[in-house]
Amino acid sequence: MATADHVKALIRSHAEGDDERFYAIAMQVAAQAARQGHTKFAQELRNLVDQAKLRAKAEPSGQRTKPVPIIQPRGELAGLLSAAFPKSRIADMALDDxxxxxxxxxxxEQRQRETIRAHGMSPLRKLLLVGPPGTGKTTTAAALAGELSTPLFTIQLDGLITKYLGETAAKLRLIFEAIQQTRAVYLFDEFDALGGERAARNEVGEIRRVLNSFLQFLEQDDSDSIIVAATNHPQILDRALFRRFDSVIEYRLPSENVAEEVMRARLSLLDASEVNWSEALDAAKGLSHSDITRACEHAAKNAILQHHTRIDTAELVEALIERRAAHQ
Structure with a gap:
């Protein structure tokens, strides 16, 4: 049977995504089990390994995605990247069609990226997400990572941008080297802090140089990673940025259908059968997905604290109005 060393080696090879070593160790465990008289277990284990290998060979290469182990950035990257392994899915998001x-x-295109590259083209992977706060831009980056079983690395702009000449560009180079070396989703949130118009009078020379460096690194990057830049203020971005991205995706405040979908999802654990959705939607006009979600959670918690299982229309409308007032 498996020894402690075998178990540790199996876990290590799985974490590193080394399938061949994982299968080899499993076969060693089967061989040892057979020598100890556990022939049925040994044969079952061999069969499982053979079946797993056959499934791997049968998968189209462009659809073969392996989970990338989460390794917290070390050294100079420690203050530049934060790592997560999201479980989010696009199906969990309320989006218009x-x-x-x-x-x-x-x-x-990402799942078929090897097929696309074999024909001399590149899959969509440099994305600029623009739109009001709370409309799902950051959530989209997490969902892309979840769908593709890759880590999500968020760039820490407070650690990236410094006042010292040349230091920010050097840190940016480290980030793009990581993008090249480790396939993942890399999120530049609040991107306008980095990508502001170079001609702006109040911009210091260092930021202009950093933006020039970013443009060069982005254009030269041919990795398998996905680069996502998100901003609430596209109007202040440098015009040269837009043509460097493969796709510019605009996010808007939710339509009535999407707003109702958000509310029904967040209130699904309570009885919402008597909610007047017309009144609720009227109160939700102009609110973002995030605002509506928080209002629903507030109303739901009020009901729970009052030992109710039914959500009250007046309470939901009041919570939505409070969220609107918070922005005024």
Whole structure:
């Protein structure tokens, strides 16, 4: 049977994504089990390994995605990247049909990226997400990572941008080297802090140089990673940025259908059968997905604290109005 060393080696090879070593160790365990008289277990284990190898060979190469182990950035990268392994899925998001179709296309090209590259083309992988706060830009980056079983690395702009000449560009180079070396989704959130218009009078020379460096690194990058830049203020971005991205995706405040979908999903654990959705939707006008979600959670918690299982229309409307007032 498996020894402690075998178990540790199996876990290590799985974490590193080394399938061949994983199968080899499993076969060693089967051989040892057979020598100890556990012939049925040994044969079952061999069969499982053979079946797993056959399934791997049968998969189209463009659809073969392996989980990338989460390794917290070390050294100079420690203050530049934060790592996560999201379980989010696009199906969990409330999106209009056009936006969902664009994201589905990105996923399709990523899953077939080897086939696309074999024909001399590149899959969609440099994405600029623009739109109001709370409309799902950051969530999309997490969902892409979840769908593709890759880590999500968020760039820490406070650690990236410094006042010292040349230091920010050097740190940016480290990030793009990581993008080249480790396939993942890399999120530049609040991207306008880095990508602001170079001609702006109040911009210091260092930021202009950093933007020039970013443009060069982005254009030269041919990795398998996905680069996502998200901003609430596309109007202040440098015009040269837009043509460097494969796709610019615009996020809007939710339509009535999407707003209702968000509310029904967040209130699904309570009885919402008597909610007047027309009144609720009227109160939700102008609110983002995030605002609606928080209002629903507030109303749901109020019901729970009052030992109710039914959500009250007046309470939901009041929570939505409070969220609106918070922005005024």
């Amino acid at each position: 056009a936006l969902r179709a664009r994201i589905d296309r990105i996923l399709l």
